[in-house]
Amino acid sequence: MLNFKNPSSPADGYRGRFAPSPTGPLHGGSLVAALGSWLDARKNQGKWLLRIEDLDTPRCILGADQEILRQLLACGLTWDEEPTWQSRHQERYKKALERLNELQITFPCTCSRQSIANALEARGAVTPRNQEMVYPGVCRPHERPKYKEGNATLDEVAWRLALPPDLTIEFEDLILGQQSQNLNEEVGDFVLRRRNGVFTYQLAVVVDDAEQGITHIVRGADLLNNTARQIHLQRILGYGTPSYLHLPLVLDEHGEKLSKQTLASAIHTENEQQALQELRKAARHLGLRNLPDGRATSIAEWLLAATQAWDRKITFS
Ligand code: GLU
Numbered sequence: 001m002l003n004f005k006n007p008s009s010p011a012d013g014y015r016g017r018f019a020p021s022p023t024g025p026l027h028g029g030s031l032v033a034a035l036g037s038w039l040d041a042r043k044n045q046g047k048w049l050l051r052i053e054d055l056d057t058p059r060c061i062l063g064a065d066q067e068i069l070r071q072l073l074a075c076g077l078t079w080d081e082e083p084t085w086q087s088r089h090q091e092r093y094k095k096a097l098e099r100l101n102e103l104q105i106t107f108p109c110t111c112s113r114q115s116i117a118n119a120l121e122a123r124g125a126v127t128p129r130n131q132e133m134v135y136p137g138v139c140r141p142h143e144r145p146k147y148k149e150g151n152a153t154l155d156e157v158a159w160r161l162a163l164p165p166d167l168t169i170e171f172e173d174l175i176l177g178q179q180s181q182n183l184n185e186e187v188g189d190f191v192l193r194r195r196n197g198v199f200t201y202q203l204a205v206v207v208d209d210a211e212q213g214i215t216h217i218v219r220g221a222d223l224l225n226n227t228a229r230q231i232h233l234q235r236i237l238g239y240g241t242p243s244y245l246h247l248p249l250v251l252d253e254h255g256e257k258l259s260k261q262t263l264a265s266a267i268h269t270e271n272e273q274q275a276l277q278e279l280r281k282a283a284r285h286l287g288l289r290n291l292p293d294g295r296a297t298s299i300a301e302w303l304l305a306a307t308q309a310w311d312r313k314i315t316f317s
């Protein structure tokens, strides 16, 4: 039996984190997530950890991790423990997948995106642009295959998690309130490890948040849709569920979320004044008002005032 670490109890105190993917330098949107999670941790006398989510190597940019570290430091957003890189923890994700395989709730899948799209279309299901396809169950076996370590054929397939029927997950978001998602209807049996051997964000984030004893997850609302399936994974793996707080997204003039795909530009942090400007913008987005705005304000002073002002009362516009 594998030994899985249990999540820390509330008595251990608040442990938050910022978990950027190194797909480019921080932009206005990612700074909001960094600042929001940092303020929430500081306000609660908690720890703030930094984890670089670099499993999806084709999307990672060489050196972006170091640039993100540099930008955070320039903004005074300091972390409390050694930063970690997901690419260095493959063993953890492998163990978690093996555990799920032992429980016989996974199955191999060789479907292409196209074959899934075709199956959905045949059922008259329409997937709106930018939304992931709900896996239509095309190759879900009636009997669960037994996974054997080192079996080459099984290594060249994707591994999906078989959901129990009619699974609705409910959770409370610290800002948005009660949330509910039916995983079968809105997600389907999701992928844990891709065909190319890469563990997915869903699996890795759950394993790492538990390994690092994270008690509070503060992140952008673009990830809200992932939370229910992450809670489901936590429950099966015997981890506790942290508190969740999703922050309003920064949208560009076309109403799209800022991202590398929409060519969001990097924040400017070459000097303290520039960094402070970026922090002020992020703070306005988080609904923080009446922070020191004089030119003589230092970042340290400003962050202290922002921490005092932080109250989790953000209105989503
Ligand atoms: N790495 C993810 C991203 O940059 C965030 C993960 C998380 O906060 O759960 O979108």
Ligand code: ZN
Pocket: 108, 109, 110, 111, 138, 139, 140
């Ligand atoms: Zn399949």
